[in-house]
Amino acid sequence: MGDFWVFGYGSLIWRPGFAHTETVRARLHGFRRALCVRSFVHRGSPERPGLVLGLDRGGSCIGLAFRVPGDLRDEVMAYLRERELVTAVYLERQLPLTLQTGERVTGVSYVVDRKHEQYAGALAAEDAAARVNGAVGRSGPNEEYVLNTVEHLKALGIRDHWLEEVARLLPSAQIQPGGATG
Numbered sequence: 001m002g003d004f005w006v007f008g009y010g011s012l013i014w015r016p017g018f019a020h021t022e023t024v025r026a027r028l029h030g031f032r033r034a035l036c037v038r039s040f041v042h043r044g045s046p047e048r049p050g051l052v053l054g055l056d057r058g059g060s061c062i063g064l065a066f067r068v069p070g071d072l073r074d075e076v077m078a079y080l081r082e083r084e085l086v087t088a089v090y091l092e093r094q095l096p097l098t099l100q101t102g103e104r105v106t107g108v109s110y111v112v113d114r115k116h117e118q119y120a121g122a123l124a125a126e127d128a129a130a131r132v133n134g135a136v137g138r139s140g141p142n143e144e145y146v147l148n149t150v151e152h153l154k155a156l157g158i159r160d161h162w163l164e165e166v167a168r169l170l171p172s173a174q175i176q177p178g179g180a181t182g
Contacts, residue, residue, distance in 0.1 A: 002070045005107035006080065007097055009033045009063035010053035011145070014152040017083065018076045022067035025100040025156070031111060032059035033160055035128045035146070037089055038118045042139040050135030050142030051120060051128055053149065054090065054112030062158050065097050065107050077108070084110045089118040125162060129169035143170050 007028055008016060035051040044050030055061060068076050084090050090110035097107045112119055123131070135142035150167040153160055 001073060003067050004070065004073060005097060005105050006066045006068060006076070007063055007095065007107040007109040008066060009055060009061050009109075010149055012066075013064050013156070014148060016066055018066070018068065018079050019072055020066035020068050024065050024067070025062065025158070026065035026097040026105075026107070027060055027062050028055070028095055028097055028107075028109065029060045031055040031057060031061055031095075031109075033061045033063070033163065034112075035123065035132070035163070035166060036112055036120050038120050039135070039137055039142070040118070041086075041137050043137045043142040043145050044135040045137060048135050049131070050137060050145075051123075051131050052142075052145065054119075055109060056112050056114075056122070064156070065099055065105065080108065080110075087116075087118060089113055089116045125165040125169060128166045132166065133170055143172050146170065147172065 007026060010033065033053055034056040035053055036056045037052045037054040038044065038049040039052045040046050040049050043052050085092065089112060091113050093109050093111055094106050095109045097105050099105060132142045132146055146167050147170065150164055
């Protein structure tokens with residue numbers, strides 16, 4: 001089989017963890033990036049769940065499409081499934097992407113399962129920030145995850161106004177370089 005595409009919209013953007021030969025900005029229609037998954041392990045705990053990103057229905061999402069050589073299909077898919085399907089809160093899908101070049105391709109994407117117990121639903125930015133604030137898991141503080149994602153999106157010229165608002169509401173976002181608050 002030939003090369004295939006993987007769509008990244010969150011931590012895959014800044015830490016894909018798999019070999020790829022090309023990275024292209026892409027849009028996925030019909031889904032939006034949202035902090036809609038309760039994290040009990042990596043960015044929170046059972047006592048203090050954090051929130052991580054999922055692709056939820058509605059709108060569209062700009063992210064990155066990674067071209068993976070066909071001969072790495074089994075290796076990369078095994079890696080992605082181990083990373084993304086640990087608790088089955090995500091559903092693996094082949095979805096149509098529009099690359100920045102205008103080319104339309106199909107990409108492996110992971111969308112949230114709205115029936116899963118970890119699905120947090122649509123949240124106001126204030127509610128999401130309150131849940132993120134203070135949550136810590138195996139992979140570190142939840143705030144770090146959100147702020148890192150926003151920083152990487154901005155560096156790529158990708159704006160996500162809702163996620164940026166969540167980040168702005170976090171206590172650590174109030175501290176500017178040099179110790180100034182703002």
